[in-house]
Amino acid sequence: MTILLRNLAECLFLAYSISFLLYHRKSFSVRPGYWIYFSIALLIHFSFSAGWGLALSSHYGALAFLGIIILELKCMYKMNMMQLLFEGSYFVASLYWARGIVLPSFALCLGQSVQWVRHDESCYRLAWVISLCIMLLYHELFRRVIAPQQKMEKLYRSHEQLRFVAIFQTMLLGYMLFINLGRYYGLDLPWYKLTYIVSCVICFFTQGFLVKHGIRISILIEAEMHKQLLQKQLSRQLQHYNAYQKYTESFRAFKHDYKNMMTSVKSLLSAGEYSKAERMLDTIHDTMQKQVLVHKTYSNHIILDTVLQDAANMCEEHSIRFSAMAYIPVVLEIADIDIVRIFSNLTDNAIEACAKVASESERFLSVTSSVNKENGWLTVEMSNSFHGEANMRNGMPKSTKENQEIHGIGLSVVSDTVESLGGLMKIDVNHQEKIFTIKLLFPISL
Incomplete structure (x- = not known):
């Protein structure tokens, strides 16, 4: 019976480990040698499960396993430190709390100490199996109801919220490790066991509440960002239409006098006054250059053109040389709001960086595009000058704006939007x- 329970416990632990490790493939990019590290991780988990179930101290075991999980995830996925800490502490803390509910419960029911339960192999193996069943049920509840994948991705992008949740979750694990020290000092009494059980239950509820709260705040932040993007889109469309209006008004004013001027040219030609007619044509040309506004076009896509028009105006205000010609193939299915989301973030960041360059002659912003017909990729490249110091965090430049909670996720949103279209972003x-x-790469069907 003991051997059966031991094998069942190890199988359940491996099932939990596999579910946990594979879950992140949906949210994070994998590193080279992923399956090799995955296999090594399962071997370590199997060995650790056997060891933790028999001899290892729960304190040293929990802390050591936390470090191992973080290292495994670091080798397998492209995660930042807060993401690693959150997922690592989630795995270990949830497992530790489930164990912390079952073992004292067994001790209370049997009228024995927790140490007795731990050293009685049959009871301990049964308690370990029940703990893992509770953990698997909680894991399914957490991933499907409390923190489903789409919502968790929003929390992963919000650095401040994720940091708060990850640190607090780790502190809850440390708190329970500290409370557990009481069993070494003769506090293995019924009230202590009951307190320990209630504390672990509270930790589960607190963890769920913290994650749900962090997700809600992250969603509100992105909603605010989305609203700002919509406002930018409307503002830029209005600017675009106003530019066209000024162009048509200036052309209408020129057209009003054009008929009379051409009549004069015809009269001069009929009278053989060719030199005067030539001077009159030059006058008409000069008048057109002065009165008719030149409307520059930066893209064949009207929404992208409005974004680039606005960027050109901002560059003029900051004495930044601006050049752009971005061709968007019709076959590229991209929503207008995604155009605004991508390029407004990029141009705003580029202009902010250029404005910090001391020498005005060195400030520039360039946008180009090219289509590779052989492999079917559209490449849009944006280059700008900067003052030479770029604080990078997890491959992304760290925002220097005051409200970093909103502005700090700008490039992450750009990257996610591009990737949702099947593309790539390279910095x-x-x-x-x-x-x-x-560089932005988009797949297109030619």
Whole structure:
């Protein structure tokens, strides 16, 4: 019976480990050698399960396993430190709390101490199996109801909220490890066991509440960002239409006099006054250049053109040389709001970086595009000058704006939007030449 319970416990622990490790493939990019690290991780989990179930101290075991989980996730996925801490502490803390509910419950029911339960192999193996069943049920509840994947991705993007949840969750684990020290000092009394059970239950509820609260705040932050993008889109469309209105009004004013001027040219030609007619044509040309506004076009996509028009105006205000010609193929299915979400963030960041360059002659912003017909990819490249210091965090430049909770996720949103279209975003920072370049690659069907 003991061997059966031991094998069942190890199988349940491996099932929990596999579910946990594979879950993150949906949210994070995998690193080279992923399956090798995955296999090593399962071997470590199997060995650790056997060891933790028999001899290892729960304190040292929990802390050691937390470090192992973080290292495993680091080798397998492209996660930042807060994401690693959150997922690592979630795995270990939830397992530790489930164990902390079952063992004292067994001790209370049997009228024995927790130490007796731990050293009685049959009772301990049964308690371990029940703990893992509770953990698997909670894991399913957590991933499907409390923190489903789509909502968790929003929390992963919100650095401040994730940091708060990850640190607090780790502190809850540390708190229970501290409370557990009481069993070494003769506090193995019924009230202590009951207190320990209630504390573990509270930790579960607190963890769920914290994660749900963090997700809700992250969703509100992105909703605020989405609202700002919609307002930008409307504002830029109005600016675009106003520019067209000024162009048509200036052309209408020129057209009003054009008929009379051309009549004069015809009269001069009929009278053989060719030199005067030529001067009159030059006058008409000069008048058109002065009166008719030139409307520059930066893209064949009207929404992208409005974004680039606005960027051009801002560059003029900050004495930044601006050049852009971005061709968007009709076959690329991209929503207008995604155009605004991507390029307004990029141009705003580029202009902010350019404005910090001391020498006005060195400030520039360039946007180009190209289509590779052989492999069916559209490449949009944006380059700008910067002051030479780029604080990078997890491959992304750290925002220097005051409200970093909103602005700090800008490039992450751009990256996620591009990837949702099947594309890629690449960042290249040339500190020597002080040039910051972002390349966007979109798959297209030609």
